[in-house]
Structure formats: structure tokens, C-alpha cells
Amino acid sequence: MSKLGWKRVRMFACAVTVAGALGSGAAQAVPSYARQTGLACEACHTAFPELTPYGRRFKLNGYTIDNLPQVSGISPNKQETLLLNQLAPLSFMFQTSYTRTKSAMPDSTLPGELAKNGQVLFPQQASLFYAGRIAPNLGAFVQMTYDGTSGTFGWDNTDIRYARSINENLLLGLSLNNNPTVQDPWNSTPAWQTPFDQRSSVAPSPGAVTMLDGGLVDAGVAGLSMYGYLYNSVYAEFGGYHSAPAAAQLDSTSTNVVDHLAPYWRIAYEHQWGRHSWEIGAYGVVAKIHPGGGIALSGPTNKYEDWALDSQYQYIGDDHIVSVSTTYIDEKQTLDSTYGAGASTNASDRLKTFRIGTSYLYQRKYGAALGYFRTTGSSDALLYPSGAPVVGFANGSPNSNGWTGELDWLPYQNLKLALQYTGYSKFNGASSNYDGNGRNASDNDTSYLLFWFNY
Amino acid sequence: MKWFFALAAAAVLATGASSVPAQPSEQSATELATGVCSACHGPKGQSISSVFPNLAGQQANYIVLQLDAFRSHERGDPNARAYMWGMASQLSDAAIKGLADYYAAQKPAPGEVGDKTVMVEGAKIYDEGIAAQGVPACASCHGKDAQGNGAFPRLGGQHADYLVAQLQGFQTGTRVNAPIMTAVVRTMSPEQIRAAAVYAASK
Numbered sequence: 001m002s003k004l005g006w007k008r009v010r011m012f013a014c015a016v017t018v019a020g021a022l023g024s025g026a027a028q029a030v031p032s033y034a035r036q037t038g039l040a041c042e043a044c045h046t047a048f049p050e051l052t053p054y055g056r057r058f059k060l061n062g063y064t065i066d067n068l069p070q071v072s073g074i075s076p077n078k079q080e081t082l083l084l085n086q087l088a089p090l091s092f093m094f095q096t097s098y099t100r101t102k103s104a105m106p107d108s109t110l111p112g113e114l115a116k117n118g119q120v121l122f123p124q125q126a127s128l129f130y131a132g133r134i135a136p137n138l139g140a141f142v143q144m145t146y147d148g149t150s151g152t153f154g155w156d157n158t159d160i161r162y163a164r165s166i167n168e169n170l171l172l173g174l175s176l177n178n179n180p181t182v183q184d185p186w187n188s189t190p191a192w193q194t195p196f197d198q199r200s201s202v203a204p205s206p207g208a209v210t211m212l213d214g215g216l217v218d219a220g221v222a223g224l225s226m227y228g229y230l231y232n233s234v235y236a237e238f239g240g241y242h243s244a245p246a247a248a249q250l251d252s253t254s255t256n257v258v259d260h261l262a263p264y265w266r267i268a269y270e271h272q273w274g275r276h277s278w279e280i281g282a283y284g285v286v287a288k289i290h291p292g293g294g295i296a297l298s299g300p301t302n303k304y305e306d307w308a309l310d311s312q313y314q315y316i317g318d319d320h321i322v323s324v325s326t327t328y329i330d331e332k333q334t335l336d337s338t339y340g341a342g343a344s345t346n347a348s349d350r351l352k353t354f355r356i357g358t359s360y361l362y363q364r365k366y367g368a369a370l371g372y373f374r375t376t377g378s379s380d381a382l383l384y385p386s387g388a389p390v391v392g393f394a395n396g397s398p399n400s401n402g403w404t405g406e407l408d409w410l411p412y413q414n415l416k417l418a419l420q421y422t423g424y425s426k427f428n429g430a431s432s433n434y435d436g437n438g439r440n441a442s443d444n445d446t447s448y449l450l451f452w453f454n455y
Numbered sequence: 456m457k458w459f460f461a462l463a464a465a466a467v468l469a470t471g472a473s474s475v476p477a478q479p480s481e482q483s484a485t486e487l488a489t490g491v492c493s494a495c496h497g498p499k500g501q502s503i504s505s506v507f508p509n510l511a512g513q514q515a516n517y518i519v520l521q522l523d524a525f526r527s528h529e530r531g532d533p534n535a536r537a538y539m540w541g542m543a544s545q546l547s548d549a550a551i552k553g554l555a556d557y558y559a560a561q562k563p564a565p566g567e568v569g570d571k572t573v574m575v576e577g578a579k580i581y582d583e584g585i586a587a588q589g590v591p592a593c594a595s596c597h598g599k600d601a602q603g604n605g606a607f608p609r610l611g612g613q614h615a616d617y618l619v620a621q622l623q624g625f626q627t628g629t630r631v632n633a634p635i636m637t638a639v640v641r642t643m644s645p646e647q648i649r650a651a652a653v654y655a656a657s658k
Binding site: 034037038039040042043053054057058061065067068069165167168169272273274275316318 | 489490491493494495498499503504505506533536537538540541542544545620
């Protein structure tokens, strides 16, 4: 999950978090949906959390399709007053992992000493979900997560929906959620990106992150959006995000406070033919953010304008499943607040992220995936400073790139064992000695073994 | 922005307020078919993916038998388990009848002509059977135009891949709710199965 990282460093401009861009995703595969619908996981997922066309439809329908005995109530004039599943739609998720980086991390306090390499997290994450219908046309995906890195329980991905079919060709809905793109039905957008939805939460990951790719969710937001899905192919959504961090009040002690509402938009087109589907789309957000952290919230803001393209292809055969997903995010940063405070070198910066990944699954049991990622942007020596071990930047540059490979085994539809390797060609601005303390990009190459189950 | 949300929320909620069904357990067949079944089988019973059969123009009697077999778990091929055991579990007899009538009344999908050699071989099997292997003519039960008859399903306009999967299911024993078909496909080769399916689907 992107909220919880290896070591969070809040930069002035909020553009930078140490773990985030590639921070491991969260789980969308929830057995309570299977219990509610009576459908096997494979109806909605190729391999969890990636959705099939039917899974997308289930999500857009507000998670409400059900086949359970109901507790129901009606008023004297036959208006429905209650329709409850007899079983609560609860699920549990457990992940345990082993992470090894090519070179050990430096000790957090003793100069010249190294931390132990090869870390077991038991659990890496453990989540409790409420996932299912609440009332006719109203359903939820709500996740509470215990994070093994911080040892704390926290509120995680939340998507509460109201959806109605207006006629056989048009579906309209509302989503109340806490993470831009968590409501998106495709797996090419950041919140549920596949493959590599899971990554180590203790290995270092590149520091520069766009708002769409984790920046906003880290700031703590709540959003409401309205969507329409026409002819099972054209999708349009418009909404906005408001600051909603866990705090008694929002004032100068808060950090990264969204000014008013940050508008979010999304359009997509999906074509299905036979067992193939192909989606192409665009999405974006415009967020004005008060850095806070000692600065009054009445002052100037930093403005982040993100737009992105995405595409996803799926072939779902009986024995063979192939998926390709990609996204490109371009962020324009106008740093009135940060620049005014002398904390960035430039008044405005750019940050761009590109990702592509493909996965193959045989008989829904054995899988392999390969992907490439790249972040590039303006050099800004103050925004991306050097000197800090592991998390520092070379040449004030946010540039990082590398590849990831993964092997998966799913002995059952709700169990996954993944072996993943991530190699970095460039990390936080350089290939060698990027942090000014002698650490090379390849020292962060990560081997990661994950055992994940949901029930 | 704020007025937008107020309006948007009001608009979506309003569309729902007037149309809450009086008795959810008695949802009309059309509502079920277009609101739930359509996600896989298409709004008028013509599906996109060959995983899911076309139901448009299917024999009502056959649909009733299958939904009942899903509900009782008598039909248990892989996709029946994954999708239909759940979907059919809460259907009443009346709902099943309503759905069967709804789909039977829809216009069947047009048949797609396959590869010429395969079609020729398929036509022979479909019309004459394979005497040497004890395979009867498909036409004898499913009709000359593959329109089906009562408990015997329409095959015309079906996805050929879906028909192949069913014949394989009868052969391997994952689908056991049609003993006649289990006997019919016993000796058929994969090539013969495909040819018969492609030809039947083209009708």
C-alpha cells in the first residue's frame, strides 16, 4: 500500500516521499464478494487484484450484485426499508514477506555500520475488509490495515458507491473514496496497478512521486465523484478531493493540506471482442496544496496539475491469460509557496512517470510478469537534496528507472506466492553514488518473496 | 465545485428513488436479465465472450432445466461452478420461468460461417452422424436448422468455442447433466468435436 513506506520524509513541497511511487499496492481481491455473489474469484479476477471485464462491471455496479438470503423490511406502502445480507460481508487478508536488497542499508544511527539485510515482515500487512452490499444500489469496499513496518493499524483504501442502471445501456454512479483512482475499474491506473501491485514495504523506492501516483493519498484526502458507463464501453467520471487527514483541526501544524477541492477527471473507452478487451483512457487532477508544517494555511499554495494516459489489454482464455497495462503521468508543479519560502530552486518543475508491465498466467495457477518503470523531471537541488544516506538525490534530479520481474504461484484462487526482483538502472538521479554516501542505484536492487492469502 | 456535487448526488439518487421495486424477491425477469445477467450474457442475450453462451432465442424449456441444474449443483462444469452456482442459487421457480421466457423471446444471434473444410466435415457429422463410431446425427435432436426443441438446446448462433467447451465437458465428465450427450460424444475426436460445433454454430 502506498500510504505506508520504508521511511517517510516529508519534503516541503509534498512532491517527494521516499516510498510511494512504487510503494506496494493493496488488495482488492475480497472473498466476501465471492460469498455475497456465489461467484468464484475467477469470475471477477484474472489473478487478484486484476479485474476481468465482469469484475469491472461488478465494481461499477456498486459491489451490489448478490445471491445471499436477505433480511428484508418493507413499509406499509411496500417501499423497501431494509435489505441486508444475512452474513456480514467481512474478509481478512494476511501478507508475510521476505525482502533482501543487493547491499544492506546503512544503520539508522551508527555511522559506518550496516543494518541486517534480509528482513522478514510477519505480517507485512494484515487487513480487515467490509466489502459488499450495504443497501440496494449501495455497496462498499472498506479496508483497515495493520502495517508490519510501522506496527500500527490504519485506515486504508475506501470506496463507497451508489450505482444504478438507468437503462440497459447506461449505468450511473457515485463514489466516495480516499484515494484518486481507487475507484477506477481498470488496473492501469495507480491505485490498483498490475502487475506488481505488491512491492516490498521495507526496500527503498524512488523518492519523487506525482500527486496521482501517491502524493495525494499520502496527504490524506476524501473525494466524491460521479461516473457514467455507456454501452459497456464509454466511461466518464468527474469529481473532487478535499483534505481529510487524521487530525483534530487543520492549521499550520498540518502538512500538505489541499486548498478547497482538487478536481479529478477520468475518461476511458473499452472495446471487448471475444475473449479480448482493450481499454484506452486519460485521467487527471489539479491540486493546490498548502505545505503547512509551520507555515500558515492562508499563504500561497503549490499547484500540481497532473494529466495521464493509460491503456490495458487482456486476453482471458481457459488456459492462458495475458495482460498488458501501462500509464504515463505528467505533472506540472507551480511551487509558489515552496519557492517563496526558498525551499525550491525553481518556481516551477515537471515530473513525469511512465510504467508498462505485462503478465502471463497459465491455468490461473502459474504466472510470470515483466515490467519497466521510469520517472524523470526537472532538476531542483533544494527539492531533491543530496547528502541523506539512501534517500538522497544526485544532481538535484528526481530521475529513476529500472525493471521488475515476478513469478507467481496460486495454488488456490485466494492464495498467492510471489517471487519478485526489481533492478534499478538509475535511482534518485544517478546510477552510482546517487546519495553522496557511496550508494549505487543497483545496491537497491530488491529480491522480494511474498505469501498472501485472503479469506 | 460544491454545487456540482450537490447536483450530481441529487441527480443520481433521484433516478433511483422512484424505481425501487416493491418486492425485491419478485424482481421482474426483464429487470434481472438486463440488470444482472446482462453483465455476462449481454442485455438481449447476445454475449461478447465465448465463455458465456448466447441465450437469445434459446429454448425456454432448456433454460429452465439448466438454471434448475445450476441451482441444484447437478450441472458442475468449471464455468457453471464459477459463475452460475452462485447466480442461480436464489432464483425462485417463477423467476427461472420468467428468465427462460425472456431469453426465448429474444432474436437469436446470426450464425458465423467457419473455415470451409471444417464446415464440410461438420455438416456431415451434423446431418448424418458418424456411423462407424456410433455417433448419431446432431440434427435428429437439435433440428435441421439447429434451432433446438424443448429440452434440446438451440445450437445455431451459439459461440462455436462455447459448444466445443460443452462437448469437451460431456466427454471428460465435468458436465454430467445430459446423459444423452455423454453417450454421443464418447468416441468423438477433438477435430470432429470442433467441426460439429463450428457447423452447428453457423446455422
